[in-house]
Amino acid sequence: MTFAPNQQLNCCIAWLESSVTEHHRQKVFRVIPQNDEQVEIINSLSNHMQVDFWQPDSVTLVRPKMQVDFRVEADKSFEVENLLKENGVEYRVLIDNLQAALDAQFDSKVRTTGHSYEKYNNWETIAAWTADIAAQNPDLVSRSVIGETYEGQPIYLLQVGKSGENKKAIFIDCGFHAREWISPAFCQWFVKEAVETYGKDTVLTTLLNNLDFYVLPVVNIDGYVYTWTNDRMWRKTRSKNAGSVCTGTDLNRNFNAGWCTIGASDNPCDSTYCGSAPESEKESKALADFIREHLSTIQAYVTIHSYSQLLLFPYSYTYSLPSNYAELESIARAATKQLTSLYKTKYTYGPGATTIYAAAGGSDDWAYDQGIKYSFTFELRDTGRYGFILPESQIKPTCEETLLAVKYIANYVLEHLY
Ligand SMILES: [Zn+2]
Numbered sequence: 001m002t003f004a005p006n007q008q009l010n011c012c013i014a015w016l017e018s019s020v021t022e023h024h025r026q027k028v029f030r031v032i033p034q035n036d037e038q039v040e041i042i043n044s045l046s047n048h049m050q051v052d053f054w055q056p057d058s059v060t061l062v063r064p065k066m067q068v069d070f071r072v073e074a075d076k077s078f079e080v081e082n083l084l085k086e087n088g089v090e091y092r093v094l095i096d097n098l099q100a101a102l103d104a105q106f107d108s109k110v111r112t113t114g115h116s117y118e119k120y121n122n123w124e125t126i127a128a129w130t131a132d133i134a135a136q137n138p139d140l141v142s143r144s145v146i147g148e149t150y151e152g153q154p155i156y157l158l159q160v161g162k163s164g165e166n167k168k169a170i171f172i173d174c175g176f177h178a179r180e181w182i183s184p185a186f187c188q189w190f191v192k193e194a195v196e197t198y199g200k201d202t203v204l205t206t207l208l209n210n211l212d213f214y215v216l217p218v219v220n221i222d223g224y225v226y227t228w229t230n231d232r233m234w235r236k237t238r239s240k241n242a243g244s245v246c247t248g249t250d251l252n253r254n255f256n257a258g259w260c261t262i263g264a265s266d267n268p269c270d271s272t273y274c275g276s277a278p279e280s281e282k283e284s285k286a287l288a289d290f291i292r293e294h295l296s297t298i299q300a301y302v303t304i305h306s307y308s309q310l311l312l313f314p315y316s317y318t319y320s321l322p323s324n325y326a327e328l329e330s331i332a333r334a335a336t337k338q339l340t341s342l343y344k345t346k347y348t349y350g351p352g353a354t355t356i357y358a359a360a361g362g363s364d365d366w367a368y369d370q371g372i373k374y375s376f377t378f379e380l381r382d383t384g385r386y387g388f389i390l391p392e393s394q395i396k397p398t399c400e401e402t403l404l405a406v407k408y409i410a411n412y413v414l415e416h417l418y
Contacts, residue, residue, distance in 0.1 A: 024098075029070055030094045033068065035064050046070075049073070051072055053069075053070045055067065057359070058265060061359070069094060071233065108395070117395070126218060133192075140162060141191065142158070146286045147285065155286050156216075157290070158215045169212040169213065170212075170302065170409075171372075172190065172303075177220065182306045182394075183306055186304050189403065207407070223236060223248070235271050239281060241276070248268075250272045252305075253360065254284040262358045262360045263317075274361050291367060295372070301368070304380065307380060309346060311405065312355055314369075315365050317361070319354065373418065380398055382394070
C-alpha cells in the first residue's frame with residue numbers, strides 16, 4: 001500500500017476552508033411549474049440572478065409538471081421566494097443551508113485518512129488506488145492510460161477480468177459530471193467487489209471468467225479535482241473556451257450524437273455547453289477513441305451519473321425509439337427490479353428523451369449508434385433530499401443496490417453475445 005497518511009485529511013481541510021464562504025446559507029429550491037406561465041417565471045428568475053440548475057441540467061430544459069431543483073446564492077434566496085410567492089408558484093426548500101449539508105456529507109464512520117470504499121476519495125487517492133488494486137490483483141486487474149485531460153492528468157482505465165482468449169467486454173465509466181461524487185465511488189466499489197468476491201460469488205466469477213470489464217473510474221478528472229479544491233458544485237470540464245471568460249464543456253453533450261441540436265447550449269457560460277465541436281474535449285475524445293478501437297469486443301456500455309434514480313437507454317437526442325427498444329426496456333425493467341429488491345429504492349426506467357428530457361450529445365446515444373446495442377445510463381441516488389451531496393453513509397447501500405442491476409445487465413449480455 002502506498003498511502004500518504006494525511007493526504008486526504010489535508011485535502012478536506014483545504015476544501016472546507018475554500019468552500020465555507022462560497023456556499024454559506026445558499027439554498028436549494030424545488031418547484032414543479034404547473035403551466036407555461038410558471039415555466040416563464042423560472043426562466044425570468046434565472047435571467048435575473050445566478051441560478052444553478054441541479055435538475056434538469058439547464059433552465060432551457062424546464063417544462064410544465066417537471067420537478068425542478070435549483071441552487072440560489074444566499075443573498076438572493078429571499079428575492080426568489082418572494083417572486084415565487086407573488087406569482088403563486090408552489091415551492092419547497094429542499095436544502096435550507098447548503099454549507100451545513102456539505103459538512104454533513106462526510107458522515108462516514110470509517111476512520112482512515114487514506115482510501116476507503118465508504119468515503120469520498122479525492123483524485124490523488126483514487127489515482128493511487130488504481131495503481132494499488134492492479135498491483136495487488138495482477139491476475140484480475142490491469143491499469144492503462146487512455147489519454148490525458150486538459151490539465152494533463154493521465155486518464156486511467158482498469159481492465160477487470162480473468163485473462164482468456166477472444167473475450168468480449170463491457171465498458172463502465174464514472175465521473176462524467178464533476179459534482180456527482182457518488183458516481184466514481186461506484187466504479188471503485190465495482191472493482192472492489194470483483195477482486196474480493198472472485199471465486200466466491202458464482203455470478204460475478206462467471207462474469208469475470210467470460211467477460212472483461214473496462215472500468216474508467218473518473219472521466220472528468222480536472223472537474224473532479226476542482227470540486228475538491230474550489231467549487232463543490234462544478235459540473236463541466238476545466239478547458240478554456242476561446243473568446244469567452246467562461247470555462248468548461250459539458251462532457252455529456254460533447255459526443256457526436258445529434259450534437260448540440262437539442263437540450264444542449266452553444267453558450268460556453270451555460271452548464272450544458274456542448275463544446276466547440278463533437279469530441280472537442282480531450283476526455284471525450286480519449287473515451288471515444290478507446291471505444292472505437294475496441295468496438296469488436298465491447299458488447300455493452302454503462303455510464304454512471306447522479307441523481308434521480310433512473311435507468312435510461314437510447315435515445316436522448318431524438319424521440320425515435322431504438323431498434324431493440326423492447327429488449328432494452330425488458331432489461332431495464334428486470335435490472336431495476338433487482339436493484340429495488342435490496343433496499344426498496346425506487347427507480348424509473350425508459351428512453352432518455354421521454355423519461356426525462358431530450359438532450360443531444362450524450363455518450364450513451366453515441367455508443368449505441370456505434371453499434372453497441374446494450375447502452376445504459378444510471379442516475380444513482382437520491383431524488384433530491386441531498387442531490388449531489390449525498391452523505392457518505394449512503395455510499396455502501398447505493399453501490400450494493402446498483403451492483404445488482406449492473407450484474408443483471410452483464411449477465412444478460414453474456415447470455416446474448418453478438
Ligand atoms: Zn451527470
